[in-house]
Amino acid sequence: MVDKLETVLKVKNNMGLHVRPASHIAKLLEGSHSKVTMTYKGESVNARSIMSIMILAAPKNAKIHISVEGKDARETMEVLAQAFETQFGEKKF
Amino acid sequence: MRKESICVQDLFDRFKTTLKLSIEGSQQGMKKRIPVPEVQRPSLALTGYTKHKPNRRILLFGRCELGYIRDLAPEDRRNQIEQVITRQSPAVILARRLLPPKELVDVCQKMNISILRSHEKTMVLFTKLTLVLSEAFSPLESVHGTLVEVFGIGVLIQGDSCVGKSEAALGLIERGHRLVSDDVVHLKRKDNRYLEGSSPELTRHLLEIRGIGIINIAHLYGAVSVRQNVCVDVIMQLEEWNDVHYYDRVGLEEKFKEILGVHVPLYTLPVKPGREVVLLIETTVLNHRLKDMGYHSARDFNTKLLQTIGEKTKKKRVKIG
Numbered sequence A: 001m002v003d004k005l006e007t008v009l010k011v012k013n014n015m016g017l018h019v020r021p022a023s024h025i026a027k028l029l030e031g032s033h034s035k036v037t038m039t040y041k042g043e044s045v046n047a048r049s050i051m052s053i054m055i056l057a058a059p060k061n062a063k064i065h066i067s068v069e070g071k072d073a074r075e076t077m078e079v080l081a082q083a084f085e086t087q088f089g090e091k092k093f
Numbered sequence B: 001m002r003k004e005s006i007c008v009q010d011l012f013d014r015f016k017t018t019l020k021l022s023i024e025g026s027q028q029g030m031k032k033r034i035p036v037p038e039v040q041r042p043s044l045a046l047t048g049y050t051k052h053k054p055n056r057r058i059l060l061f062g063r064c065e066l067g068y069i070r071d072l073a074p075e076d077r078r079n080q081i082e083q084v085i086t087r088q089s090p091a092v093i094l095a096r097r098l099l100p101p102k103e104l105v106d107v108c109q110k111m112n113i114s115i116l117r118s119h120e121k122t123m124v125l126f127t128k129l130t131l132v133l134s135e136a137f138s139p140l141e142s143v144h145g146t147l148v149e150v151f152g153i154g155v156l157i158q159g160d161s162c163v164g165k166s167e168a169a170l171g172l173i174e175r176g177h178r179l180v181s182d183d184v185v186h187l188k189r190k191d192n193r194y195l196e197g198s199s200p201e202l203t204r205h206l207l208e209i210r211g212i213g214i215i216n217i218a219h220l221y222g223a224v225s226v227r228q229n230v231c232v233d234v235i236m237q238l239e240e241w242n243d244v245h246y247y248d249r250v251g252l253e254e255k256f257k258e259i260l261g262v263h264v265p266l267y268t269l270p271v272k273p274g275r276e277v278v279l280l281i282e283t284t285v286l287n288h289r290l291k292d293m294g295y296h297s298a299r300d301f302n303t304k305l306l307q308t309i310g311e312k313t314k315k316k317r318v319k320i321g
Helices: A019-031 A050-055 A073-085 B008-015 B063-071 B074-084 B102-111 B122-136 B165-174 B217-221 B277-292 B297-320
Strands: A003-010 A035-040 A043-046 A063-070 B021-024 B058-061 B091-094 B114-118 B139-144 B146-150 B153-158 B178-181 B184-190 B194-198 B206-209 B213-216 B229-240 B255-259 B262-271
Touching (some): A003 A073, A019 A050, A019 A073, A043 A050, A043 B139, B008 B021, B008 B122, B058 B122, B063 B074, B102 B114, B146 B229, B153 B165, B153 B277, B165 B178, B165 B206, B165 B277, B178 B194, B178 B229, B194 B262, B213 B217, B229 B277, B262 B277
Parallel strands (some): B091 B114
Antiparallel strands (some): A003 A063, A035 A043, B021 B114, B146 B153, B146 B178, B184 B194, B194 B229, B255 B262
Protein backbone atom coordinates (compact mmCIF):
# COMPACT_ATOMS: atom_id res chain seq x y z
CA MET A 1 0.00 0.00 0.00
CA VAL A 2 1.28 3.45 -0.91
CA ASP A 3 1.17 6.02 1.86
CA LYS A 4 1.52 9.75 1.59
CA LEU A 5 2.69 11.68 4.63
CA GLU A 6 3.32 15.36 5.01
CA THR A 7 4.88 17.36 7.81
CA VAL A 8 6.88 20.48 8.54
CA LEU A 9 10.36 20.09 10.01
CA LYS A 10 12.51 22.85 11.44
CA VAL A 11 16.18 23.25 10.61
CA LYS A 12 17.88 23.34 13.99
CA ASN A 13 21.59 23.36 13.22
CA ASN A 14 23.40 26.69 13.24
CA MET A 15 24.59 26.75 9.65
CA GLY A 16 21.34 25.66 8.01
CA LEU A 17 21.07 23.16 5.14
CA HIS A 18 24.64 23.41 3.82
CA VAL A 19 26.61 20.74 1.97
CA ARG A 20 27.05 18.32 4.88
CA PRO A 21 23.39 18.17 6.00
CA ALA A 22 22.33 17.93 2.34
CA SER A 23 24.59 14.94 1.75
CA HIS A 24 23.46 13.45 5.10
CA ILE A 25 19.79 13.61 3.98
CA ALA A 26 20.58 12.20 0.51
CA LYS A 27 22.54 9.34 2.14
CA LEU A 28 19.70 8.55 4.55
CA LEU A 29 17.26 8.36 1.65
CA GLU A 30 19.36 5.92 -0.36
CA GLY A 31 17.70 3.03 1.44
CA SER A 32 14.18 4.42 1.07
CA HIS A 33 11.73 3.45 -1.65
CA SER A 34 9.56 6.55 -1.27
CA LYS A 35 9.43 9.78 -3.21
CA VAL A 36 10.55 12.58 -0.91
CA THR A 37 9.94 16.24 -1.73
CA MET A 38 11.19 19.19 0.30
CA THR A 39 9.54 22.58 -0.11
CA TYR A 40 10.84 25.88 1.18
CA LYS A 41 9.68 29.35 0.13
CA GLY A 42 7.72 27.99 -2.84
CA GLU A 43 10.62 25.93 -4.21
CA SER A 44 10.00 22.17 -4.25
CA VAL A 45 12.92 19.83 -4.76
CA ASN A 46 13.74 16.13 -4.83
CA ALA A 47 15.30 15.32 -1.45
CA ARG A 48 17.46 12.53 -2.89
CA SER A 49 19.59 15.06 -4.69
CA ILE A 50 22.27 16.97 -2.75
CA MET A 51 22.31 19.85 -5.25
CA SER A 52 18.53 20.17 -5.08
CA ILE A 53 18.55 20.40 -1.28
CA MET A 54 21.29 23.01 -1.45
CA ILE A 55 19.42 25.34 -3.78
CA LEU A 56 16.85 25.79 -1.00
CA ALA A 57 19.60 27.64 0.92
CA ALA A 58 17.55 27.11 4.08
CA PRO A 59 19.00 28.85 7.17
CA LYS A 60 18.65 27.94 10.86
CA ASN A 61 15.00 27.89 12.02
CA ALA A 62 13.71 27.54 8.44
CA LYS A 63 10.53 25.46 8.33
CA ILE A 64 10.75 22.86 5.57
CA HIS A 65 7.61 21.20 4.27
CA ILE A 66 8.32 17.50 3.76
CA SER A 67 6.19 15.23 1.62
CA VAL A 68 6.89 11.47 1.54
CA GLU A 69 5.02 9.15 -0.79
CA GLY A 70 5.64 5.43 -1.08
CA LYS A 71 5.31 2.05 0.56
CA ASP A 72 7.87 2.89 3.29
CA ALA A 73 6.66 6.48 3.82
CA ARG A 74 6.24 6.10 7.57
CA GLU A 75 9.77 4.75 8.16
CA THR A 76 11.27 7.36 5.81
CA MET A 77 9.48 10.20 7.59
CA GLU A 78 10.71 8.91 10.98
CA VAL A 79 14.31 8.78 9.72
CA LEU A 80 14.03 12.33 8.37
CA ALA A 81 12.45 13.72 11.55
CA GLN A 82 15.25 12.11 13.56
CA ALA A 83 17.89 13.63 11.26
CA PHE A 84 16.41 17.13 11.61
CA GLU A 85 16.14 16.65 15.38
CA THR A 86 19.76 15.54 15.77
CA GLN A 87 20.89 18.40 13.52
CA PHE A 88 22.23 15.98 10.90
CA GLY A 89 24.98 14.83 13.24
CA GLU A 90 26.20 18.38 13.88
CA LYS A 91 24.58 18.74 17.30
CA LYS A 92 27.08 19.61 20.00
CA PHE A 93 26.32 17.75 23.23
CA MET B 1 3.49 25.68 -12.40
CA ARG B 2 3.83 29.04 -10.80
CA LYS B 3 3.28 32.45 -12.36
CA GLU B 4 5.47 35.32 -11.53
CA SER B 5 3.55 38.31 -10.27
CA ILE B 6 5.19 41.67 -9.86
CA CYS B 7 4.47 45.05 -8.34
CA VAL B 8 5.42 48.45 -9.75
CA GLN B 9 8.48 48.57 -7.46
CA ASP B 10 9.69 45.20 -8.88
CA LEU B 11 9.23 46.49 -12.42
CA PHE B 12 11.22 49.60 -11.54
CA ASP B 13 14.01 47.72 -9.72
CA ARG B 14 14.43 45.01 -12.36
CA PHE B 15 14.08 47.04 -15.53
CA LYS B 16 14.93 50.66 -14.67
CA THR B 17 18.10 50.49 -16.79
CA THR B 18 16.45 48.80 -19.78
CA LEU B 19 13.48 51.14 -19.71
CA LYS B 20 15.52 54.21 -18.63
CA LEU B 21 13.05 54.88 -15.82
CA SER B 22 12.92 57.34 -12.94
CA ILE B 23 10.24 57.95 -10.32
CA GLU B 24 8.34 61.23 -10.53
CA GLY B 25 7.28 62.61 -7.17
CA SER B 26 5.56 60.43 -4.62
CA GLN B 27 6.31 56.69 -4.26
CA GLN B 28 3.00 55.86 -2.60
CA GLY B 29 1.72 53.58 -5.38
CA MET B 30 4.91 51.58 -5.90
CA LYS B 31 3.55 48.57 -3.97
CA LYS B 32 0.60 48.19 -6.38
CA ARG B 33 0.43 44.82 -8.16
CA ILE B 34 0.54 44.74 -11.93
CA PRO B 35 -2.32 42.34 -12.74
CA VAL B 36 -1.76 41.87 -16.49
CA PRO B 37 1.36 42.05 -18.68
CA GLU B 38 -0.18 44.73 -20.89
CA VAL B 39 0.37 48.37 -21.70
CA GLN B 40 -2.21 50.87 -22.96
CA ARG B 41 -1.83 54.22 -24.72
CA PRO B 42 -4.95 56.06 -23.53
CA SER B 43 -5.40 58.44 -26.49
CA LEU B 44 -8.90 57.38 -27.52
CA ALA B 45 -10.23 57.24 -23.94
CA LEU B 46 -8.87 60.75 -23.35
CA THR B 47 -11.01 62.05 -26.19
CA GLY B 48 -14.08 60.64 -24.44
CA TYR B 49 -14.60 57.22 -26.06
CA THR B 50 -14.40 54.92 -23.01
CA LYS B 51 -16.28 51.88 -24.29
CA HIS B 52 -14.17 48.68 -23.89
CA LYS B 53 -11.58 50.71 -21.96
CA PRO B 54 -9.22 48.29 -20.15
CA ASN B 55 -8.69 49.35 -16.53
CA ARG B 56 -5.92 47.01 -15.40
CA ARG B 57 -3.18 47.96 -17.84
CA ILE B 58 -0.17 50.19 -17.28
CA LEU B 59 -0.95 53.54 -18.91
CA LEU B 60 1.66 54.98 -21.22
CA PHE B 61 1.48 58.68 -22.03
CA GLY B 62 3.46 60.04 -24.97
CA ARG B 63 3.77 63.43 -26.64
CA CYS B 64 0.39 62.93 -28.34
CA GLU B 65 -1.58 62.27 -25.10
CA LEU B 66 0.11 65.05 -23.10
CA GLY B 67 -0.26 67.49 -26.02
CA TYR B 68 -3.98 66.71 -26.13
CA ILE B 69 -4.35 67.30 -22.36
CA ARG B 70 -2.51 70.63 -22.61
CA ASP B 71 -4.73 71.75 -25.51
CA LEU B 72 -7.85 71.19 -23.39
CA ALA B 73 -9.37 74.00 -21.41
CA PRO B 74 -7.89 73.91 -17.86
CA GLU B 75 -11.33 73.18 -16.32
CA ASP B 76 -11.84 70.12 -18.61
CA ARG B 77 -8.43 68.51 -18.10
CA ARG B 78 -9.15 66.82 -14.78
CA ASN B 79 -12.44 65.32 -16.02
CA GLN B 80 -10.82 63.87 -19.14
CA ILE B 81 -7.92 62.40 -17.14
CA GLU B 82 -10.34 60.81 -14.63
CA GLN B 83 -12.03 59.02 -17.53
CA VAL B 84 -8.75 57.29 -18.28
CA ILE B 85 -7.21 56.58 -14.88
CA THR B 86 -9.01 54.38 -12.35
CA ARG B 87 -7.99 53.00 -8.96
CA GLN B 88 -7.23 49.68 -10.72
CA SER B 89 -4.59 51.25 -13.00
CA PRO B 90 -1.22 49.95 -11.73
CA ALA B 91 0.99 52.84 -12.91
CA VAL B 92 1.34 55.77 -15.27
CA ILE B 93 4.49 56.03 -17.37
CA LEU B 94 5.52 59.09 -19.35
CA ALA B 95 7.77 58.67 -22.38
CA ARG B 96 10.45 61.09 -23.70
CA ARG B 97 11.02 62.28 -20.12
CA LEU B 98 7.94 64.48 -20.50
CA LEU B 99 6.71 66.37 -17.45
CA PRO B 100 3.26 65.46 -16.13
CA PRO B 101 0.62 68.23 -16.13
CA LYS B 102 -0.53 69.30 -12.64
CA GLU B 103 -3.98 67.73 -13.15
CA LEU B 104 -2.42 64.33 -13.97
CA VAL B 105 -0.26 64.47 -10.81
CA ASP B 106 -3.35 65.35 -8.72
CA VAL B 107 -5.46 62.51 -10.12
CA CYS B 108 -2.63 59.99 -9.65
CA GLN B 109 -2.09 61.11 -6.06
CA LYS B 110 -5.80 60.80 -5.35
CA MET B 111 -5.92 57.30 -6.85
CA ASN B 112 -2.65 56.22 -5.16
CA ILE B 113 -0.88 55.63 -8.49
CA SER B 114 2.84 56.13 -9.14
CA ILE B 115 4.13 58.19 -12.06
CA LEU B 116 7.30 56.96 -13.75
CA ARG B 117 9.22 58.80 -16.45
CA SER B 118 11.40 57.32 -19.17
CA HIS B 119 14.00 58.77 -21.53
CA GLU B 120 12.76 56.45 -24.31
CA LYS B 121 10.56 57.48 -27.23
CA THR B 122 6.94 56.39 -26.81
CA MET B 123 6.80 53.53 -29.34
CA VAL B 124 10.23 52.19 -28.33
CA LEU B 125 9.10 52.26 -24.70
CA PHE B 126 5.80 50.58 -25.60
CA THR B 127 7.64 47.69 -27.29
CA LYS B 128 10.21 47.35 -24.50
CA LEU B 129 7.50 47.42 -21.80
CA THR B 130 5.52 44.71 -23.60
CA LEU B 131 8.65 42.53 -23.83
CA VAL B 132 9.78 42.94 -20.22
CA LEU B 133 6.25 42.40 -18.88
CA SER B 134 5.85 39.27 -20.99
CA GLU B 135 9.22 38.04 -19.63
CA ALA B 136 8.25 38.85 -16.03
CA PHE B 137 4.87 37.09 -16.33
CA SER B 138 6.16 33.90 -18.01
CA PRO B 139 5.01 30.75 -16.16
CA LEU B 140 7.81 28.92 -14.34
CA GLU B 141 8.44 25.37 -13.23
CA SER B 142 11.41 23.63 -11.62
CA VAL B 143 12.08 20.08 -12.77
CA HIS B 144 14.49 17.37 -11.71
CA GLY B 145 17.03 16.64 -14.41
CA THR B 146 20.20 17.79 -16.13
CA LEU B 147 20.18 20.29 -18.98
CA VAL B 148 22.92 20.15 -21.60
CA GLU B 149 23.37 21.78 -24.99
CA VAL B 150 24.35 19.13 -27.53
CA PHE B 151 25.14 20.21 -31.12
CA GLY B 152 23.18 23.41 -30.45
CA ILE B 153 20.11 21.47 -29.24
CA GLY B 154 18.89 21.84 -25.64
CA VAL B 155 18.65 18.34 -24.12
CA LEU B 156 16.90 17.83 -20.80
CA ILE B 157 18.13 14.52 -19.38
CA GLN B 158 15.64 13.05 -16.93
CA GLY B 159 15.34 9.79 -15.02
CA ASP B 160 15.40 8.33 -11.54
CA SER B 161 18.16 9.19 -9.09
CA CYS B 162 21.29 7.07 -9.69
CA VAL B 163 20.41 6.33 -13.33
CA GLY B 164 23.47 8.31 -14.48
CA LYS B 165 22.19 11.72 -15.64
CA SER B 166 25.16 13.68 -14.29
CA GLU B 167 27.65 11.08 -15.57
CA ALA B 168 26.05 11.33 -19.04
CA ALA B 169 26.34 15.13 -18.83
CA LEU B 170 30.01 14.86 -17.85
CA GLY B 171 30.66 12.58 -20.83
CA LEU B 172 28.93 15.06 -23.15
CA ILE B 173 30.93 18.00 -21.75
CA GLU B 174 34.13 16.02 -22.25
CA ARG B 175 33.15 15.70 -25.94
CA GLY B 176 32.75 19.46 -26.31
CA HIS B 177 29.07 20.00 -25.41
CA ARG B 178 27.88 22.47 -22.77
CA LEU B 179 26.34 22.21 -19.32
CA VAL B 180 23.42 24.48 -18.43
CA SER B 181 22.17 22.97 -15.17
CA ASP B 182 22.49 19.83 -13.07
CA ASP B 183 19.84 18.28 -10.84
CA VAL B 184 17.41 21.22 -10.75
CA VAL B 185 16.41 22.98 -13.96
CA HIS B 186 14.33 26.15 -13.93
CA LEU B 187 11.99 26.19 -16.92
CA LYS B 188 10.23 29.26 -18.25
CA ARG B 189 7.58 29.25 -20.99
CA LYS B 190 8.53 31.82 -23.57
CA ASP B 191 6.27 33.30 -26.22
CA ASN B 192 3.69 30.59 -25.29
CA ARG B 193 5.46 28.11 -27.55
CA TYR B 194 8.87 27.05 -26.24
CA LEU B 195 10.69 26.41 -22.96
CA GLU B 196 13.85 28.07 -21.83
CA GLY B 197 15.88 26.25 -19.21
CA SER B 198 18.41 27.73 -16.83
CA SER B 199 20.19 26.90 -13.62
CA PRO B 200 19.48 28.15 -10.11
CA GLU B 201 22.09 30.83 -9.45
CA LEU B 202 23.51 28.93 -6.47
CA THR B 203 24.35 25.72 -8.34
CA ARG B 204 25.31 27.30 -11.69
CA HIS B 205 28.14 25.39 -13.48
CA LEU B 206 28.19 22.71 -10.75
CA LEU B 207 27.88 18.99 -11.34
CA GLU B 208 27.55 16.34 -8.66
CA ILE B 209 29.19 13.03 -9.50
CA ARG B 210 28.86 10.12 -7.10
CA GLY B 211 32.31 9.08 -5.90
CA ILE B 212 33.92 12.40 -6.90
CA GLY B 213 31.65 15.00 -5.31
CA ILE B 214 30.72 18.48 -6.49
CA ILE B 215 32.82 19.80 -9.38
CA ASN B 216 32.79 23.18 -11.12
CA ILE B 217 32.60 22.58 -14.87
CA ALA B 218 33.51 26.17 -15.82
CA HIS B 219 36.72 25.89 -13.78
CA LEU B 220 37.59 22.39 -14.97
CA TYR B 221 36.78 22.69 -18.68
CA GLY B 222 36.68 26.47 -19.20
CA ALA B 223 34.01 29.00 -20.10
CA VAL B 224 33.34 27.25 -23.43
CA SER B 225 31.83 24.25 -21.61
CA VAL B 226 28.94 26.10 -19.92
CA ARG B 227 25.89 28.15 -20.92
CA GLN B 228 23.54 30.35 -18.90
CA ASN B 229 20.36 29.12 -20.57
CA VAL B 230 19.12 27.19 -23.57
CA CYS B 231 15.83 26.40 -25.29
CA VAL B 232 14.69 22.88 -24.30
CA ASP B 233 14.30 21.08 -27.64
CA VAL B 234 14.18 17.44 -26.52
CA ILE B 235 13.79 15.39 -23.36
CA MET B 236 15.94 12.31 -22.96
CA GLN B 237 14.44 9.92 -20.43
CA LEU B 238 17.09 7.55 -19.08
CA GLU B 239 15.83 4.37 -17.46
CA GLU B 240 17.30 1.13 -16.19
CA TRP B 241 17.12 -1.60 -18.84
CA ASN B 242 14.07 -3.75 -18.26
CA ASP B 243 13.97 -7.07 -20.12
CA VAL B 244 10.18 -7.18 -19.95
CA HIS B 245 9.67 -3.69 -21.40
CA TYR B 246 9.54 -3.33 -25.18
CA TYR B 247 11.74 -0.49 -26.39
CA ASP B 248 11.20 1.31 -29.69
CA ARG B 249 13.43 -0.33 -32.31
CA VAL B 250 12.17 1.46 -35.40
CA GLY B 251 11.69 5.11 -34.52
CA LEU B 252 8.40 5.65 -36.37
CA GLU B 253 6.49 6.61 -33.24
CA GLU B 254 7.01 10.06 -31.83
CA LYS B 255 6.36 10.79 -28.18
CA PHE B 256 5.99 14.12 -26.43
CA LYS B 257 6.01 15.28 -22.83
CA GLU B 258 3.95 18.27 -21.81
CA ILE B 259 5.60 20.83 -19.55
CA LEU B 260 3.93 24.20 -18.86
CA GLY B 261 1.59 23.49 -21.79
CA VAL B 262 4.45 23.00 -24.27
CA HIS B 263 4.85 19.60 -25.98
CA VAL B 264 8.52 18.65 -26.02
CA PRO B 265 9.75 15.60 -28.06
CA LEU B 266 10.54 12.74 -25.68
CA TYR B 267 13.06 9.95 -26.30
CA THR B 268 13.44 7.04 -23.88
CA LEU B 269 16.91 5.57 -23.62
CA PRO B 270 17.32 2.30 -21.71
CA VAL B 271 20.64 2.17 -19.88
CA LYS B 272 22.69 -0.95 -19.19
CA PRO B 273 26.40 -1.77 -18.97
CA GLY B 274 27.90 -1.83 -22.44
CA ARG B 275 25.54 0.77 -23.91
CA GLU B 276 27.44 4.01 -24.32
CA VAL B 277 24.89 6.57 -23.17
CA VAL B 278 26.86 9.62 -24.37
CA LEU B 279 27.09 8.28 -27.92
CA LEU B 280 23.40 7.31 -27.86
CA ILE B 281 22.39 10.83 -26.74
CA GLU B 282 24.56 12.42 -29.46
CA THR B 283 23.06 10.15 -32.10
CA THR B 284 19.49 10.80 -30.91
CA VAL B 285 20.12 14.55 -31.03
CA LEU B 286 21.60 14.40 -34.53
CA ASN B 287 18.65 12.31 -35.70
CA HIS B 288 16.30 14.86 -34.10
CA ARG B 289 18.07 17.64 -36.04
CA LEU B 290 17.67 15.67 -39.25
CA LYS B 291 13.93 15.30 -38.53
CA ASP B 292 13.72 19.05 -37.98
CA MET B 293 15.35 19.53 -41.36
CA GLY B 294 12.69 17.32 -42.93
CA TYR B 295 14.57 14.03 -43.18
CA HIS B 296 12.98 11.28 -41.09
CA SER B 297 15.17 8.17 -41.41
CA ALA B 298 12.58 5.62 -40.22
CA ARG B 299 9.71 7.18 -42.19
CA ASP B 300 11.78 7.52 -45.38
CA PHE B 301 12.92 3.93 -45.11
CA ASN B 302 9.31 2.82 -44.61
CA THR B 303 8.21 4.77 -47.72
CA LYS B 304 11.00 3.11 -49.73
CA LEU B 305 9.99 -0.31 -48.37
CA LEU B 306 6.32 0.24 -49.26
CA GLN B 307 7.35 1.31 -52.81
CA THR B 308 9.43 -1.85 -53.25
CA ILE B 309 6.54 -4.03 -51.99
CA GLY B 310 4.18 -2.16 -54.34
CA GLU B 311 6.45 -2.75 -57.36
CA LYS B 312 6.79 -6.46 -56.52
CA THR B 313 3.00 -6.78 -56.21
CA LYS B 314 2.57 -5.13 -59.64
CA LYS B 315 5.11 -7.49 -61.27
CA LYS B 316 3.34 -10.50 -59.72
CA ARG B 317 -0.01 -9.30 -61.08
CA VAL B 318 1.50 -8.82 -64.56
CA LYS B 319 2.93 -12.41 -64.45
CA ILE B 320 -0.42 -13.85 -63.34
CA GLY B 321 -2.24 -11.76 -65.98
